[in-house]
Each structure stands twice: as structure tokens, then as C-alpha cells.
Amino acid sequence: MPDAPDPRLTPARPDLADIRLKGTVVAERYVAGEPARVVVPAAPLRRAPRLEAGLETEAVMGDAVTVFEVRQEFAWVQIARDGYVGYLPEAALGPTDPAPTHRVTSLRTFVYPAADLKRPHVAHLSLGAAFAAEAREGEYWRLAGGGFVFAGHAAPLDEAEADYAATAERLVGTPYLWGGRTSLGLDCSGLVQLCLQMAGRPCPRDADQQERALGGALPPGLDGLRRGDLVFWKGHVGLMLDAERLIHANGHHMAVAVEPLREAVERIAVKSFGAVTSIRRLDPIG
Missing domain, CATH: 2.30.30.40 (SH3 Domains)
Structure with missing residues (x-):
């Protein structure tokens, strides 16, 4: 039996779905989405069209989106950058042109x-x-x-920061924010996604998606790591600055922080996400 579509990445509800999903998902009606672009500095993407609904992620100025419905000041959209689906404030959106430079x-x-x-x-x-x-x-x-x-x-836009770990280091001290992906607040996977984005590398939004999509798995153990390696737990991710130090946005420090990897692994195993699930190394660009 095929896996069920990931609801985070699937523009489908019982009453409405992307027309490209017709024959794949069941909905009362299907629509062709309309392109738009985020025209405000940052906009919260929520799981439901309510201000009190949980923050899933954030879109920032210049992000391209596909709009499937606008109702009661919310737009139901899919973000082009990572495919995330949810509700943005209608006022955050404008025309696609002119394109960002x-x-x-x-x-x-x-x-x-x-x-x-x-x-x-x-x-x-x-x-x-x-x-x-x-x-x-x-x-x-x-x-x-x-x-x-x-x-x-x-x-x-075509200029990239080659050392994505250096971008992470610049963000040390940024407050932890569930769903955050701006320099005002970040969660663990938002930090990784933003840093890889600045390096010109496509990156999914959430830690489980990143673990499946990024790089190649290293042998088990904490030895032989190097700058740029990604360390994953079930529900968490961090980035190595060298063979021993981890940088990650986390709820323990409530900030982006640097700490010895072995200390983080011991604490996380006991207090939060359990054991490390994998360590992955990204291929060099070019």
C-alpha cells in the first residue's frame, strides 16, 4: 500500500484540493491555484485560518506561493520554497511581478x-x-x-554563502520560536533550512523531512565528524561546527546555542528526543 500523502505538503482538504491532485486525492472540488508573492517582511503560516492557530512556519518577503482559496482574510496556500501548505494572512500577498533580484x-x-x-x-x-x-x-x-x-x-539572488555553518554561527543567541525561520526567532529545522537556503541549497522545512532528503548517512557513532554535518534526533536537528561542537536552536537554551555534541547527546537522550537517529553529510556543491 502506498504511503499516505504528507498533509504538510499536500494542498488537499475534504472540500477543496489542487487540481493537479485530481485522481490522487478525493475532494468536493478541485481548483487551479493562482500565483502570488509575499510582499510583507514576514508572514505566519498557520495550520488553520485563525489567529490563535499554531504557527507551522514563516514566509518572508519575496517568497512565491500558490493560492487555492481566500476567505475571511486568510489565504490557503502552498509555499514554493519547500512545498509547505497552510494559511497566510491575505494582506501579506501581492502580485508575482516584479520578481526579486x-x-x-x-x-x-x-x-x-x-x-x-x-x-x-x-x-x-x-x-x-x-x-x-x-x-x-x-x-x-x-x-x-x-x-x-x-x-x-x-x-x-545568485550569490551564495559557501559556508552554511558560518551563517548559523551568526545566529547564535537568536531566541527559540516554534515554527520560526527568521533572525527574530528560529526553531531547529528553521535554522538549518535558513542556513542552507543562504548557501543556495534546497532544503525541506521540518527535521524528519530533512533527515530523509539531505546528504548521505554516516556510520553510527560520534567520531570522525566535521563542519557542516547534520545530527538528527526524532524531532530535532543540529549542525556541527567542527568535530566536537554542535550548534542548534533548542528549547533547553530557548535560543540558538553552541555546545559540545556529547553533552547535548547525553542531555537530549534523557530529557527530550531520545537517541541520535542519524548523522548526515551533505555533498559539496560543484
């Missing part, structure tokens, strides 16, 4: 109403958020959607 490379940056750092900022953008740069005005990019961003805090 640059993304934020600083932990966060401000959007100003003019190319002047003394003007009061109107918004902030987090690491990885993308925007369409219309023109350069001095030290600032003028955004197609309005506002100005300091050019030194952004780079063209």
Missing part, C-alpha cells in the same frame, strides 16, 4: 522611506528576505514596491 544577507536590515539613514524606518527585513531592486541611489537600493534598503546589507 536581491536578498538580505545581514541578520536584518531596515526599509527607509528615502535613501537617508536619518529618516524613520518603515519596516525591517530579515536574513533571506528578497526584494526587487529598481535602481541604485547612492548607498541604497530603491525597492520596486517602495522604500530603500542599504545596499551593503543585500546581494544578488
